Amino acid sequence: MAEVLVLGAGMVGVSTALALQARGHDVTIVERGTPGRETSYGNAGLIQTEAVEPYAMPLAPGALLQIAMGRGYDVKWTPQGLLSQLGAVATYAWNSRPAAHKRASVTWGKLIRQSTDRHAPLVAASGADNIIRRNGYIEIHRTPARMDKARVTAERFATEFGVQARLLTGAELRAMEPSIRTEVEGATHWSDSWNCADPGGLVAAYAALFQKNGGRIVNGDAGDLHRKGAAWVADETEAEHAVIALGPWSPMLTERFGLKVAMVFKRGYHRHYHMELPPHHPIADFGNSVVMSPMRRGLRIATAAELTPHPRLSPPQLRHGEKAARELFDVGAPVEAEPWTGRRPCMPDMLPVVGRIPDQPNLWGHFGHGHQGFTLGPVTAEILADELSGGMGWAELQPSRLKRG
Numbered sequence: 001m002a003e004v005l006v007l008g009a010g011m012v013g014v015s016t017a018l019a020l021q022a023r024g025h026d027v028t029i030v031e032r033g034t035p036g037r038e039t040s041y042g043n044a045g046l047i048q049t050e051a052v053e054p055y056a057m058p059l060a061p062g063a064l065l066q067i068a069m070g071r072g073y074d075v076k077w078t079p080q081g082l083l084s085q086l087g088a089v090a091t092y093a094w095n096s097r098p099a100a101h102k103r104a105s106v107t108w109g110k111l112i113r114q115s116t117d118r119h120a121p122l123v124a125a126s127g128a129d130n131i132i133r134r135n136g137y138i139e140i141h142r143t144p145a146r147m148d149k150a151r152v153t154a155e156r157f158a159t160e161f162g163v164q165a166r167l168l169t170g171a172e173l174r175a176m177e178p179s180i181r182t183e184v185e186g187a188t189h190w191s192d193s194w195n196c197a198d199p200g201g202l203v204a205a206y207a208a209l210f211q212k213n214g215g216r217i218v219n220g221d222a223g224d225l226h227r228k229g230a231a232w233v234a235d236e237t238e239a240e241h242a243v244i245a246l247g248p249w250s251p252m253l254t255e256r257f258g259l260k261v262a263m264v265f266k267r268g269y270h271r272h273y274h275m276e277l278p279p280h281h282p283i284a285d286f287g288n289s290v291v292m293s294p295m296r297r298g299l300r301i302a303t304a305a306e307l308t309p310h311p312r313l314s315p316p317q318l319r320h321g322e323k324a325a326r327e328l329f330d331v332g333a334p335v336e337a338e339p340w341t342g343r344r345p346c347m348p349d350m351l352p353v354v355g356r357i358p359d360q361p362n363l364w365g366h367f368g369h370g371h372q373g374f375t376l377g378p379v380t381a382e383i384l385a386d387e388l389s390g391g392m393g394w395a396e397l398q399p400s401r402l403k404r405g
């Protein structure tokens with residue numbers, strides 16, 4: 001069995017550490033902050049077995065024009081934000097063409113359908129059942145056109161991937177969610193997905209489980225990773241193997257070891273709001289590019305994608321999301337003085353990076369889970385841990401694909 005350093009303690013790093021530990025390896029995590037306090041803290045908390053296709057860039061001329069003009073709330077950008085990642089965004093757009101997207105979806109769908117099965121034993125062993133709801137989430141459709149489209153999608157996902165969904169009329173929706181006070185056309189209840197009332201708390205619970213089982217967490221900076229003879233050393237801790245699981249910070253480190261990673265950084269925001277009668281499920285209103293999740297701290301309103309290097313103090317997507325939420329619910333005052341912000345680590349081919357870093361003995365990459373890393377961490381952790389233990393890994397996910405361009 002090997003000694004392994006896992007760099008980063010988000011959902012991906014902590015899940016990796018647990019999967020390696022379960023195979024008998026001696027694992028140390030190096031994390032500069034606290035486990036689960038970055039991207040894996042700030043998400044919408046969905047564990048999404050229904051997200052069988054990775055998030056494609058909208059390519060219809062109308063949608064592109066809307067994005068280019070800065071209208072709509074799905075994708076916002078600033079010139080600096082777009083220019084700094086233009087190559088990666090262009091490749092992402094190229095891979096969003098229907099044939100390429102379908103190819104990526106075959107792999108992605110296989111991963112995502114395992115997600116609740118992979119989280120289940122970790123939730124049980126870490127005693128995190130009290131923050132997990134297994135009641136799915138609800139996607140509302142405000143117009144008949146959106147409802148028609150939803151019907152087609154639900155049927156297709158059921159046939160192609162076995163996803164469970166129930167289509168609801170406006171009246172059925174209000175019976176399930178009495179706190180909704182506006183008329184909407186209907187909704188999809190994605191019933192086999194799960195959701196979490198405290199995403200950062202779930203990562204912390206998994207990290208505590210790792211420590212309880214004998215794992216070590218070192219509070220330090222992995223940025224100085226270097227070789228010392230046959231070993232890898234980070235913040236004075238050494239081991240035979242090192243796994244880079246730094247989420248959106250991964251490319252900075254891989255570049256030092258010869259692997260240039262063109263990542264698309266999709267910024268998102270959230271803020272909590274007081275609410276006396278929160279919904280029983282997370283409510284996605286994709287027509288307004290927002291997800292509203294009942295969390296321990298209040299109703300978390302989470303936004304879609306923004307291509308900006310620096311966060312905005314008053315993000316337009318969050319202002320719009322708050323307005324949409326107030327139409328639906330009786331939402332109170334914000335809990336925090338300022339919104340949270342973080343960046344989704346998205347690969348231009350829409351698949352996570354899981355496997356050996358080329359030309360670097362015993363250096364591994366595990367990052368780039370995009371819109372669904374909270375869901376997928378424990379799934380791809382199993383794949384990485386198998387490969388590190390002598391298995392084959394998944395060819396489609398190997399870091400070497402990035403060298404081929």
Ligand SMILES: Cc1cc2nc3c(=O)[nH]c(=O)nc-3n(C[C@H](O)[C@H](O)[C@H](O)COP(=O)(O)OP(=O)(O)OC[C@H]3O[C@@H](n4cnc5c(N)ncnc54)[C@H](O)[C@@H]3O)c2cc1C
Nearest residue numbers: 008010012032039040043044046222247268372373374375
């Ligand atoms: C608004 C929003 C909503 C989302 N909603 C969902 C959702 O509902 N469901 C879902 O599945 N996904 C969702 N996501 C995506 C998901 O949150 C991410 O894909 C996932 O959290 C990435 O996890 P990670 O472990 O790779 O990265 P992170 O959670 O960012 O972890 C990386 C870790 O590395 C550490 N680190 C960085 N640099 C160093 C260093 N030099 N030394 C030591 N440590 C370092 C950081 O401190 C951090 O703890 C959402 C994302 C956003 C932004």
